[in-house]
Amino acid sequence: MRTAFGQEFDVPEGYLNTASIGIPPADAGAAVAAAVAGWRAGAGSPGDFDEPVARARAGFADLVGVAAERVAIGPAASALVGLVAAAVPDGTRVLAAEGEFTSVTWPFAAQAGRGVTVTEVDLADVGARAGEFDLVAVSVVQSADGRVVDLDALRAARDGGTRVLLDATQSLGWLDVDVSWADAVVAAGYKWLLSPRGVAWMAVRPDLPTHANAAGWYAGADPWTAIYGLPMDLATDARGLDTSPAWYCQAGAAVALPWLAGLDRAAVHAHCAGLADTVRAGLGMEPAGSAIVAVRRPDAAERLAAAGVVSANRAGAARLAFHLYNTEADAARALDALT
The missing domain is CATH 3.40.640.10 (Type I PLP-dependent aspartate aminotransferase-like (Major domain))
Structure with a gap:
């Protein structure tokens, strides 16, 4: 269980697939x-x-x-x-x-x-x-x-x-x-x-x-x-x-x-886009200020899956999505798998 912005989330390590399915706050699931x-x-x-x-x-x-x-x-x-x-x-x-x-x-x-x-x-x-x-x-x-x-x-x-x-x-x-x-x-x-x-x-x-x-x-x-x-x-x-x-x-x-x-929108944006830009920087990509990263590298999807990272395949790329419950550890796991 993770705590983020005052809510608890039963989200697994390496879950970077919010752009497909978001994980609800525990209170919403309840x-x-x-x-x-x-x-x-x-x-x-x-x-x-x-x-x-x-x-x-x-x-x-x-x-x-x-x-x-x-x-x-x-x-x-x-x-x-x-x-x-x-x-x-x-x-x-x-x-x-x-x-x-x-x-x-x-x-x-x-x-x-x-x-x-x-x-x-x-x-x-x-x-x-x-x-x-x-x-x-x-x-x-x-x-x-x-x-x-x-x-x-x-x-x-x-x-x-x-x-x-x-x-x-x-x-x-x-x-x-x-x-x-x-x-x-x-x-x-x-x-x-x-x-x-x-x-x-x-x-x-x-x-x-x-x-x-x-x-x-x-x-x-x-x-x-x-x-x-x-x-x-x-x-x-x-x-x-x-x-x-x-x-x-x-x-x-x-x-x-x-x-x-009710959240501080600027803080949420900075958190999500900041994690995504960390991955972009590690892959030699320019910062984009977006919470979604498209990785166009051979075997990217397979490497991520083998490392326990949940992502999606979209338009020929492995898509990573960082939301408010994601952490630096999630970004590091993705980078380790890709580099």
Whole structure:
């Protein structure tokens, strides 16, 4: 058991795979276990989960820097991005990064029948090209290699009229940046937000067109009176985009997200990126200020696995990811394996 930033984590030595699956704080895991135990014993009631859903929503809002009324809940990032993609006008021109995670690009590519086009450019060119397009859809931090998009350039493009949708799945929870200005900020919970898989959130600006094409009872102005019949009475804020919550997943998120939101973001960023840059320096790479390191060396994945380092293979590289529960010993183990 490790202690980090005031929480305990049952994380093994050499676990450097948060970019795939985050390890929850012990309290968050216990909350999920208690919720499942109540389910097994027939002691749970649907209304019991309204409070955890609200707490997780508020935690996400605090992490992004917006009001909770601007946050919608969903099961995965692509499902929430799809609510935006379904509402863009016919012929919308979308800009994306080459090799972008498909949960960001495919919801827009699926609108090709309406004349929606998606143009891919190198990540380094996204900021400079943004003003040529109607909407930019891009990850703040690239999943495959940890590169960070030029947020200042995107913010300037937005001031010029380009809509900006950011996927913060690989950044929110460790990266100390302001994304509250974006038209939409989406993130899945099961990586850096240390929540169970099955929960995601999206912060949307009130003037961003969206399409509630997955509307159900939980999107109602009063969900508990919106269970049967018509007419449809959607909530007038972002809750009108909600899908029915994954209760047991939300129980864990209700612990993890408010805790993350209360941390010193700069200290978390310095810790995570500092460990990653230690590995970069040991491998002769330039510092990047990112918590994700892509190692493109022969047999890197095999060497890491043999040393007990848990990593991932992405885009032809061994991917290492350092979160707040990782230590200098984890970085040293990875370097020993690779050098």
